[in-house]
Amino acid sequence: MDKFVTIIGGGLAGCEAAYQIAKQGIKVKLYEMKPEKFSEAHKNENLAEIVCSNSFKSNLHTNACGLLKEELRLLSSLLIQCADETSVPAGQALAVDREDFSKLVTQKIKENPYIEIINKEYTGEELITKKEKNKEEIIIIATGPLTSNALAENISKITGENHLYFYDAAAPIIKKDSIDMNIAFYRKPI
Numbered sequence: 082m083d084k085f086v087t088i089i090g091g092g093l094a095g096c097e098a099a100y101q102i103a104k105q106g107i108k109v110k111l112y113e114m115k116p117e118k119f120s121e122a123h124k125n126e127n128l129a130e131i132v133c134s135n136s137f138k139s140n141l142h143t144n145a146c147g148l149l150k151e152e153l154r155l156l157s158s159l160l161i162q163c164a165d166e167t168s169v170p171a172g173q174a175l176a177v178d179r180e181d182f183s184k185l186v187t188q189k190i191k192e193n194p195y196i197e198i199i200n201k202e203y204t205g206e207e208l209i210t211k212k213e214k215n216k217e218e219i220i221i222i223a224t225g226p227l228t229s230n231a232l233a234e235n236i237s238k239i240t241g242e243n244h245l246y247f248y249d250a251a252a253p254i255i256k257k258d259s260i261d262m263n264i265a266f267y268r269k270p271i
């Protein structure tokens with residue numbers, strides 16, 4: 082079979098996408114720039130490196146975080162399976178040993194015969210050529226908030242947008258004038 086999907090970025094999103102696509106019997110070319118190049122936050126050579134908190138938050142079915150994880154379990158998510166296998170005690174939360182977690186995800190991705198890992202920075206020059214030639218190919222960009230500069234610049238050229246957006250689910254940024262101060266209050270510094 083010569084059809085394949087290209088995924089750029091072997092982080093959390095890229096690994097899950099690669100695994101789910103491979104499960105459908107479709108080949109995947111997974112580009113990961115490590116260990117050739119590291120972002121400011123990434124430090125180890127493994128895929129699915131957790132750069133900050135090792136907690137995936139609550140496992141309880143009485144809140145959105147727990148329900149989402151349970152849905153992912155039902156859908157055979159690779160990341161949740163690996164997280165469950167490498168979990169560490171954290172009360173009602175799902176927290177993982179970050180080293181064991183990324184090692185396990187890397188092992189599962191490496192042993193998958195449908196996934197080819199290419200340790201190379203994908204700069205996106207190819208995206209511009211493909212757009213010009215109107216060539217159709219499925220490419221998933223999963224390079225996260227620390228997308229390499231070269232790729233970010235080329236995406237910017239293609240889209241005509243100067244910046245990419247980063248939405249942080251855990252710490253959303255809200256505009257001050259959108260807050261109803263009749264029900265909100267300032268907390269005095271301690």
Ligand SMILES: Cc1cc2nc3c(=O)[nH]c(=O)nc-3n(C[C@H](O)[C@H](O)[C@H](O)COP(=O)(O)OP(=O)(O)OC[C@H]3O[C@@H](n4cnc5c(N)ncnc54)[C@H](O)[C@@H]3O)c2cc1C
Pocket residue numbers: 089090091092093094095112113114115119120122123129130131132133134201202203204223224225226227228229232251
């Ligand atoms: C400092 C910091 C702290 C954070 N803290 C939290 C937190 O506490 N909780 C939380 O939920 N989220 C946090 N985040 C967001 C966190 O990055 C995401 O939750 C999660 O890692 C995103 O997964 P991802 O797969 O989208 O990106 P990542 O996990 O960052 O994976 C992207 C991968 O793409 C690779 N890559 C980048 N550019 C290229 C390229 N051009 N070619 C090939 N490979 C490339 C990178 O090397 C990396 O392996 C934090 C982010 C940062 C930077």
